[in-house]
Amino acid sequence: MGKFKDIWDTGKDGRNAEKRSFIRYAIVATTLFVVLVGFVNQNNIVRWVKAGFEIRSQERQIERYSTEIKEMDSQIHGLTSNRDSLERFARESFGFAEPGDDVYVVGK
Known part of the structure; x- marks a missing residue:
């Protein structure tokens, strides 16, 4: 010094x-x-660092969405290949019932 x-x-x-x-x-x-x-x-170090953080954030989001898409694809495959699973999904999600079924609605 x-x-x-x-x-x-x-x-x-x-x-x-x-x-x-x-x-x-x-x-x-x-x-x-x-x-x-x-x-x-304009192309300063601060912008580069912010861009790097943004890129990492976007990559994590892409990974999350890719995982979600794979899960949905497997669910779609299961629903389209098996009629019973499609029927169960429709009953649970949308409250569908076959004619003659007793339907009970429980309030939340």
Whole structure:
């Protein structure tokens, strides 16, 4: 840290004035570049980080929906292949009944 503090002291330049001046210029230019690219520019680091979080969130949502679709596909296959399961599903979900059945409605 001591060398870094000394670089800004122009009284210590001596024979290396040109070299130390260039180092100061390089440090300032690099700092400005990092600030401009990292925070001021439209495609800044903050937007990249937010986009990364959004992408991860969307990927998790895609996985959830894919799982849900697979479950629904298996349910559809079960309902279309077996008439008894389709009838049970219709009775449970929609309150359907065959003619002559006694239907009891229980309030929630």
